[in-house]
Amino acid sequence: MEKYRFLLSGSGGQGVITMAILLAEAAVLHEGLIAVQSQSYGPEARGGATRSDVIISDSEILFPKVLQPNYLVAMTNEAAGKYMPLIRPGGMCIYDTDLVQPSRRIDAMLMGMPMQKAVLEKFHKTQALNICVLGALVTLTGAVKMESVEQVLKARFKPAFHEANSAALALGAELAKPFLSAN
Amino acid sequence: MSIYRLIRQRFFPHLWCPGCGHGMVLNSLLHAVDDLGIDQSQLCMVSGIGCSARISGYVDFHSMHTLHGRALAFATGLKMARPELKVFVPMGDGDATAIGGNHFIHACRRNIDMVAIVMNNRIYGMTGGQYSPLSGRQIGGDDEKSRERSVFATTAPYGSIDRAFDTVELAKGAGATFVARTTAYHVQEMRRLFKQAYEHKGFSVVEVLCQCPTYFGRKNKMGGAVQMLQWLKDNTEKLGSKKLEENPNLIARGVFVDKDEPEYCSEYENSVIAKAHKE
Amino acid sequence: MSGKICFVQGNEACVRGALYAGVRFFAGYPITPSTEIAEHLADQLPRVGGKFVQMEDELASMCAICGASLAGFKSMTATSGPGFSLKQEALGYAIMAEIPCVVVNVQRGGPSTGLPTECSQGDVMQARWGAHGDHSIIALTASSIQDAFEVTVQAFNLAETYRTPVVLLFDEVLGHMRERLEIPEAGVLPVVERLKTDVRAGVNYHPYLPREDGRLPMSDFGGVHRFNVTGLHHDIWGFPTSNDEQVVKLNYHLFDKIESHANELARWKEYYLEDAEHVLISYGSSARTARALVEDRRAKGDRLGLLELQTLWPFPAQLVQDKTANAKSIYVVEMNMGQVASQVKAVVANPDRVFLVNRMDGHLMTPSDISQVMRVVEGRGF
Numbered sequence: 001m002e003k004y005r006f007l008l009s010g011s012g013g014q015g016v017i018t019m020a021i022l023l024a025e026a027a028v029l030h031e032g033l034i035a036v037q038s039q040s041y042g043p044e045a046r047g048g049a050t051r052s053d054v055i056i057s058d059s060e061i062l063f064p065k066v067l068q069p070n071y072l073v074a075m076t077n078e079a080a081g082k083y084m085p086l087i088r089p090g091g092m093c094i095y096d097t098d099l100v101q102p103s104r105r106i107d108a109m110l111m112g113m114p115m116q117k118a119v120l121e122k123f124h125k126t127q128a129l130n131i132c133v134l135g136a137l138v139t140l141t142g143a144v145k146m147e148s149v150e151q152v153l154k155a156r157f158k159p160a161f162h163e164a165n166s167a168a169l170a171l172g173a174e175l176a177k178p179f180l181s182a183n
Numbered sequence: 184m185s186i187y188r189l190i191r192q193r194f195f196p197h198l199w200c201p202g203c204g205h206g207m208v209l210n211s212l213l214h215a216v217d218d219l220g221i222d223q224s225q226l227c228m229v230s231g232i233g234c235s236a237r238i239s240g241y242v243d244f245h246s247m248h249t250l251h252g253r254a255l256a257f258a259t260g261l262k263m264a265r266p267e268l269k270v271f272v273p274m275g276d277g278d279a280t281a282i283g284g285n286h287f288i289h290a291c292r293r294n295i296d297m298v299a300i301v302m303n304n305r306i307y308g309m310t311g312g313q314y315s316p317l318s319g320r321q322i323g324g325d326d327e328k329s330r331e332r333s334v335f336a337t338t339a340p341y342g343s344i345d346r347a348f349d350t351v352e353l354a355k356g357a358g359a360t361f362v363a364r365t366t367a368y369h370v371q372e373m374r375r376l377f378k379q380a381y382e383h384k385g386f387s388v389v390e391v392l393c394q395c396p397t398y399f400g401r402k403n404k405m406g407g408a409v410q411m412l413q414w415l416k417d418n419t420e421k422l423g424s425k426k427l428e429e430n431p432n433l434i435a436r437g438v439f440v441d442k443d444e445p446e447y448c449s450e451y452e453n454s455v456i457a458k459a460h461k462e
Numbered sequence: 463m464s465g466k467i468c469f470v471q472g473n474e475a476c477v478r479g480a481l482y483a484g485v486r487f488f489a490g491y492p493i494t495p496s497t498e499i500a501e502h503l504a505d506q507l508p509r510v511g512g513k514f515v516q517m518e519d520e521l522a523s524m525c526a527i528c529g530a531s532l533a534g535f536k537s538m539t540a541t542s543g544p545g546f547s548l549k550q551e552a553l554g555y556a557i558m559a560e561i562p563c564v565v566v567n568v569q570r571g572g573p574s575t576g577l578p579t580e581c582s583q584g585d586v587m588q589a590r591w592g593a594h595g596d597h598s599i600i601a602l603t604a605s606s607i608q609d610a611f612e613v614t615v616q617a618f619n620l621a622e623t624y625r626t627p628v629v630l631l632f633d634e635v636l637g638h639m640r641e642r643l644e645i646p647e648a649g650v651l652p653v654v655e656r657l658k659t660d661v662r663a664g665v666n667y668h669p670y671l672p673r674e675d676g677r678l679p680m681s682d683f684g685g686v687h688r689f690n691v692t693g694l695h696h697d698i699w700g701f702p703t704s705n706d707e708q709v710v711k712l713n714y715h716l717f718d719k720i721e722s723h724a725n726e727l728a729r730w731k732e733y734y735l736e737d738a739e740h741v742l743i744s745y746g747s748s749a750r751t752a753r754a755l756v757e758d759r760r761a762k763g764d765r766l767g768l769l770e771l772q773t774l775w776p777f778p779a780q781l782v783q784d785k786t787a788n789a790k791s792i793y794v795v796e797m798n799m800g801q802v803a804s805q806v807k808a809v810v811a812n813p814d815r816v817f818l819v820n821r822m823d824g825h826l827m828t829p830s831d832i833s834q835v836m837r838v839v840e841g842r843g844f
Binding site: 194223224225226227229239240243244245246247248249250253256257258259260261262263264265267268285286288289451455456458459460462 | 486487489505508509511513514515517518519521522523525526527528529530531532533534535537551552555682683684685686688689690691692693694701702
Binding site: 035038040 | 747751825828
């Protein structure tokens with residue numbers, strides 16, 4: 001299997017790091033894969049730029065950071081501006097159409113979805129946005145199985161959140177589907 | 184006789200100067216501990232650095248002679264680990280309120296059951312007579328002439344301009360649940376207050392005003408040990424006494440605070456550990 | 463090894479290792495990037511009969527673990543550079559009074575408050591010489607989550623064996639990185655319990671008299687033996703002394719009890735050293751980068767090898783000499799100005815062939831950082 005190199009980025013409070021942990025944990029605990037998750041962040045707990053790297057592979061991962069992602073998630077314009085130039089040629093950029101206006105000059109598959117809007121419509125708040133993004137990401141990349149993510153969500157969160165999490169995950173998958181048939 | 188079981192006789196005579204108040208504190212403490220009949224194997228003393236801190240070498244307790252100002256922090260770890268131990272923490276004035284000031288106020292706030300004794304002789308003795316946060320600007324007391332006299336120390340050759348802490352007010356403000364003051368002259372009162380402090384469940388502070396004839400006395404023309412003890416007798420008065428009410432220049436002695444508040448180690452047991460096990 | 467598998471940060475792996483080793487007391491103060499260690503132990507210790515306390519400052523935390531350790535509890539604290547500076551006073555006390563404890567320093571950029579959320583390995587020398595006066599210390603590192611767990615268990619074992627503080631020099635990347643951890647069943651990794659004295663009540667017990675094997679059996683505060691503990695030079699009873707002979711004896715004892723075991727204390731990993739022309743020496747998260755480069759270059763036929771040091775102090779001089787004996791060149795890969803490189807230079811036959819590869823901007827060293835330096839050294843340009 002080729003290494004999946006994810007760079008997940010946005011601003012503090014969007015749940016970018018949680019999303020990264022969920023993805024990597026699903027790979028390790030439920031698929032017997034090897035994964036490393038790391039992050040860089042500034043002093044702000046809310047706002048500011050957040051970045052988390054995830055590498056998933058079936059062989060040992062030594063260097064834990066992602067220098068050139070094949071999969072970028074950008075949830076703010078600032079993050080997109082900073083990290084899109086790093087995408088490996090032909091890689092994928094997943095972004096929120098209401099939050100990000102991506103550069104069209106970059107050799108990457110642009111996969112924009114109105115995720116925040118959809119989450120707001122469905123849940124009337126944005127807490128589950130990161131889970132929705134994860135649903136789209138997993139659907140588009142196939143890095144791990146959706147059931148693995150479901151299992152991680154169940155183990156990590158209180159039962160009260162299970163239903164909403166599943167719904168958010170499904171919402172992301174739904175938004176991503178048109179891209180699958182297009183390819 | 185029986186207080187001899189509480190000391191390490193081979194280290195006597197002690198290293199304190201002739202006339203020093205610290206020996207009196209040791210004496211009253213030993214009598215108090217003897218009166219209380221505490222199991223010696225449970226007795227601990229944790230001290231910091233300075234003349235006062237040497238007291239821990241003389242008692243046949245489990246003894247820890249630690250770092251300047253940090254005795255209370257060591258004692259906190261000791262008590263958290265073994266709340267059944269009986270811990271006394273004697274400190275000097277600089278030890279407790281300068282370098283150890285942060286540990287002191289937080290120990291008051293945390294309220295771990297132990298007895299902190301502030302042996303206040305208003306000077307750093309071991310290093311040779313520098314002013315401390317309890318030296319103050321003036322000698323104070325009832326006598327009009329000496330009241331306004333500047334405090335001198337080797338590091339205050341022109342007279343001290345540093346305002347003093349009031350240990351009792353500091354301890355009260357920081358939340359200590361038992362606060363008392365006495366002097367080296369009032370040895371029976373000291374013995375009684377140590378016992379009361381020990382029996383109080385929570386963090387107890389007893390300030391003992393002590394004489395340092397070698398440095399504070401000499402630098403400030405207070406006379407020898409006898410004159411300094413006389414000064415402590417003449418310039419302090421019991422809380423609630425008429426004399427004290429009528430004369431604001433006197434320093435109050437007695438128990439200022441004695442209240443029940445949750446003791447930290449018990450709270451850890453009853454609240455934190457209990458809840459952790461429920462989950 | 464078939465233990466429980468989890469996916470955790472280095473800081474949490476450290477906590478799991480500490481619990482495996484039997485930690486029962488933690489005192490600390492919040493500081494990035496080590497705070498998660500305090501958070502997890504605040505949650506875990508009360509479940510296992512242990513105690514957690516958040517102290518008023520870093521100094522108090524170090525003092526409190528000394529107090530708890532003397533009461534018989536395996537104790538630890540965790541911090542980062544600025545806090546490690548503050549802990550040096552009581553760390554020196556623990557060295558002098560021979561109090562077993564573990565001090566974790568998840569290194570961030572320095573000096574001073576430096577780069578709080580970024581990575582560095584700049585505290586290697588501080589771990590060695592941060593406390594004043596002549597002394598010795600044990601300091602260990604790790605480059606993976608699994609190693610962070612195992613090295614933490616080892617740190618407690620060494621603290622108890624040698625009656626000394628042990629420093630765990632982790633770094634921000636390792637502390638915050640998540641990866642698979644397999645927690646071995648109890649009993650799989652050896653756990654050293656405190657050596658308690660068998661001297662009976664009423665019979666003289668000397669807390670500072672080493673046995674023939676060098677170990678010093680302990681008696682808890684609150685136990686049957688009452689003795690004194692002090693940071694002053696002391697005799698075998700623990701009472702202050704300035705007797706020339708006793709002072710010198712104690713100084714040598716504190717130094718020798720660790721330095722004379724440097725070979726046994728050496729912990730390392732090695733890759734392709736048998737025929738390596740160029741040996742990389744690294745530790746902590748930098749060692750991952752070094753290994754990535756070595757694997758990559760080996761695949762292309764280049765004879766590179768890696769020596770990953772897990773024990774930094776006492777410095778494994780013999781090991782470094784042996785493993786680099788046939789190397790044409792040695793590259794020390796670390797995120798500082800050459801703190802380990804200087805040690806390597808001091809012990810190898812040809813110090814002129816020792817080159818420092820470093821990075822100082824808070825970002826983890828990359829493989830190309832190393833290969834660039836190698837290009838220059840090999841005369842192949844920049």
